[in-house]
Amino acid sequence: MQVYRLFEPAESSVVVTQPQRHVLIVDDDDLVRETLHFVLEDGGYQVHAASSGAEALRLLEREPIDIVLSDIFMPGMNGFDLLRRIREIAPDTPVILITGYGNIEMAREALKQGASDFITKPYNIHEIPIMIERNLTRHSLLANQTRQYEDAVQRSYRATLDALLAALDTRDTETEGHSERVAAYTMAMAHRLKLSPEELNDIERGALLHDIGKIGVPDSILYKPGPLTPEEWEIMxxxxxxxxxxxxxxDALRSAAPIVLHHHERWDGEGYPYGLAGEAIPLGARIFAIADTLDAMTSDRPYRKALSFAEAREEIIRCAGKQFDPDMVKLFLEIPEEELRMIRELSLANRQQRAA
Ligand SMILES: [Fe+2]
Ligand SMILES: [Fe+2]
Incomplete structure (x- = not known):
């Protein structure tokens, strides 16, 4: 029977005000659990208690736990095993491990394995709320810093993207705003598929930058008024x-690169640069191909007026199974014409706003 000095006199007690935090206590010793439960509830916490690691994991799935306080020595799953599992299923939840009898090695190990803090027995139970608050505050500060860092990284990615797009604009041989419109049409389709946020992000970046390689095509070819010779066409x-x-x-564009590489492939294998066919072409590139053609057809060209959305749809249906993935054509047809028109107008307005 282990004896803890649980009831050392407190100099002050911490009273926690709103919002109420959920604390999970994990200990196989009934007395420890009940005492901690009592003290923490008294301090204003919403307390959940588990007598084993397995029960703790079940509670973690069900309850909005903010912090875990776990003993190390428990039958079955010990505190370290539990810590490992929590790191997998709830990596953002701080865990405080209770180590035995001033065992510094074990405390060091706890921190190494991702515990946010440790308490050594015997402890003053009234210090536990202070420790919980300290860890929650540190944790939310860290989370804030991470968010700010991620925002900064996102902003710098966006700046890289904008710089590349601005460079492409100076060499764009297609109509103004083509990249933005194509990206918007592509995303209208992609959002109708069950894709992860990362996949959607890649597809959008790939669509925006599809022709970025034109920066590297010589002016004499890119701006040639007449038809290209076979050699020039090979360079193009x-x-x-x-x-x-x-x-x-x-880094941020690497996973979008395959869409850029395959944006001129065709479903029937007659495209370039590799003549890939069918599902060998990345999904994002198959969606993009439809959006690219749609925008080309519905934009004025020096040699012809823009087609209507209805006419463009007919042409896209005609090319299903040849130029385009027939399933993606079906997906495209789900988009009401009104939505396509709105996307076109919106991306024009966005562009004018940016230019102003
Ligand atoms: Fe292209
Ligand atoms: Fe294009």
């Missing part, structure tokens, strides 16, 4: 490869 067909290499050099 390298722009997806050039774009792919550029994107592979930027």
């Amino acid at each position: 067909k390298q722009h997806p490869v050039i774009g792919y290499r550029m994107c592979m050099k930027v």
